[in-house]
Amino acid sequence: MSVSIYDIAKKANLAPSTISRALQDHPRIGAETKMRVRALAKEMGYVPSTVAKSLSTNQTWTIGMVVATISDPFMGRVVEGVEEVAMGAGFNVFLSTSQNNRQREIAVIDVLQQRRVDGIIVVASHLFDRYRRYFDRIEVPIVMIDEQEPAGVIHAVAVDDLRGARLAVEHLLGLGHRRIGYVGVTNRPKSNRYRLRGYEDALKAAGIAPDPRLVFTSNIEDHAKRGEASLEPLWAAGATAVFCYNDMTAIGLLSACYKRGLSVPDNLSVIGFDDIDTAAYIIPPLTTIHQPRLELGRRAMQMILDLLAGQTPENQLISAELVVRQTTAGLLPDKRR
C-alpha cells in the first residue's frame, strides 16, 4: 500500500486529522505544523487518495462522457472541449463508447453511475427517444450534446441542424440548382431527421417538390463509403448538386466523382456539414456548414458545472454557419455529361 495520512501522523506525532487539515487549506491549523507536515508528506512520497476522499465526501470530481465512436473526426474536438473545461475545474473524464448500440449505451451509463460520476455527457444519444423514462430515474446531472428537443430533466446543448441544413440547401438554391440531392445516414437517426427536414423545408420554400429519388439513405456505417455509393443513384436521378449529411460523406462523394471523371463543382456541386479540420484542405476545398465543435464540448461541461453549483442553466441551441469554399458553383446546364 501507499503511505496514508496515518503513516504521516505516526511519524510526526500528530493526529491524523491534523495531517488532513495541514494538507488542505484548512483555517484551523498552525502555520508551523502546516509547513512541517507538508514537508514530511513530500518526503514520504505521500499521494492523496481521491478514492477515499470521494467515498467520504460523496463527490468524485469525475464526469462520464459517452460517444458513439471516437474516431469520428467530429468527436475529437467535442471531447477536447469537454476535457479542457473539466480539467480546468479539477474534474477528470471517463470516456466510453456506445458503438451506436442501445444496449451498450445503457450498460455504459450504468457503469458510470456505479462509479458515482458527478455528471454525464452524452453525445447523440440513441436512447433518448424511446427510453425517456430511463433518464428520469438517473440522479446525476445529464447533459446531452446534439439533442435538439430536450424534455424532462434533460439538459442539452446542440447545433441547430434544421437551420444549418436550410442554410446549405438555400445556398445551393441561390446558385440556381433545382435538382438537389441529399445523402443521409441511418445510424444517427436524430440529426439525420433534422437535416433531412431542413433540406425539404428549403426546397418547399422555393416551390420545389421533394423528389424521393434524390434522397439517398443507406445503412453503410462508414461515412465516406456511403458518400461514394451515393453518386451513381443521385447522378442517375439528375442531381446537379448534393447536400451531404456530413463532411466525411461529402469527401467520399468527391472521391467517387474524381474516379468517375466528374468535375466538382463544374459537373456537380457538393456541400457538407461539420467543417472538420480537413474540410479546408480537401481538393477542392469543401463548402460546408460549420459546427463550433470545441464550443459544443466546452458548453456542455460548463453546463454540468452550473448544474453541480445548483443553478438551472438554459438549454442552448447554437447556430451553424455556412462556409463557402470551392465545391459549389452556379448551375451550368450544358456542363452535365
Next chain:
Amino acid sequence: MSVSIYDIAKKANLAPSTISRALQDHPRIGAETKMRVRALAKEMGYVPSTVAKSLSTNQTWTIGMVVATISDPFMGRVVEGVEEVAMGAGFNVFLSTSQNNRQREIAVIDVLQQRRVDGIIVVASHLFDRYRRYFDRIEVPIVMIDEQEPAGVIHAVAVDDLRGARLAVEHLLGLGHRRIGYVGVTNRPKSNRYRLRGYEDALKAAGIAPDPRLVFTSNIEDHAKRGEASLEPLWAAGATAVFCYNDMTAIGLLSACYKRGLSVPDNLSVIGFDDIDTAAYIIPPLTTIHQPRLELGRRAMQMILDLLAGQTPENQLISAELVVRQTTAGLLPDKRR
C-alpha cells in the same frame, strides 16, 4: 444518498456481509437467500458503489490514458483500441490531454496516481527522454505508445518509425527521385527524429548526400498549415518528391500544390505517414505509410492487463507498411515547371 447494502440488510433482516456475498458470485451463500437479496436489491434500486469497492480492494478497475490532443486523427483510433479492450475487461479509461506540454503531462500523471488508476498509457510522451527517473518512482504499470527505445521499468508498443520512413523514401527512390524533401515537426521530437533518420538512412544507402535545404522543419503546430508552408522552400530547393511527417502534413502540402497550380504527382510526388481514414479519399488518394492504429491501442491495453496479471510482456515494435496510392509517380524531369 443512494441505497447501500446496509439498507438492503435492514429490510431483509440479514447482515450486511450476507448481502455483499449474495451480490457477488460468492460460494458461501444459500441459493435461496441469494435470489431473495438480488430481487430486493433490484427492487430498491441498488447501484453498487465502485468507489467503496475500490477503497476496500485497492483496485479501481480504471486506467488513465494521456495523449497530446484528441483531435489529431491519429489518436482517435488508438484511443478506440484502448477503450475497446479496456471495456471488455471491465475497465474504464480516464482520458486526459497534455497539450504537448511537459508540466501538464506531469500534472496529469500525478492526478492519475491520486485516482489510484491500475495502469497508465501514455502516447508520445514528452517526458521520457529527460525525466526518466520520474517514471521509475511511479508504482502503477505504465505502457507507452510510440516509444521506440523503452528503458527501465517502461513497457512499450510502437510502430517502427525508422523502417517506416525508410520504406517511404525507398519507394520514392525506386521511382527515380533523387531530390527528396522531408517535412518535419518540432512538437513530436521523438518520432520526428526517427522518421528523419530513416529518411537520411535511405538516402545514404542510395549514395545520396542529404541536403539540409531539402529538410523543412517548423514549429507551426497545425500539421496541415505546416505542410502548406513547406511547399515554397522545398520547391525552391528543387525537390521532385516529398516525404511528410504525417498525413495531415501531406494533405496541407497537397492543398498548397493545388493552389499554386502544381500537379501531384506529375510535378511533385508526395507521401505521408499514418494512413488516417481520410487518406484514401483525398484527391488524389494519398500514398502513405500505414500504421495499425487500432492495434496499437489494443496491444497497449492488453499489455497493461498482462502486467496486472503478474506477467512480464515483451515490448513490441510493430512494422509499418507502404500503401501505394496515387500521389507518387515516376520522375519526369521535363515536367518540372
Next chain:
DNA sequence: TTGTACGCGTTATCAA
C-alpha cells in the same frame, strides 16, 4: 490549535 471518534460503502477474516 490539536485530538477523538465516527461515517462513507465495500470486502474480508473470523466465529458462530
Next chain:
DNA sequence: TTGATAACGCGTACAA
C-alpha cells in the same frame, strides 16, 4: 450458510 467486526483512506463535527 450466516453474522459480527475490522479494515480501506479520508473528511469532519465535536471535544479538549
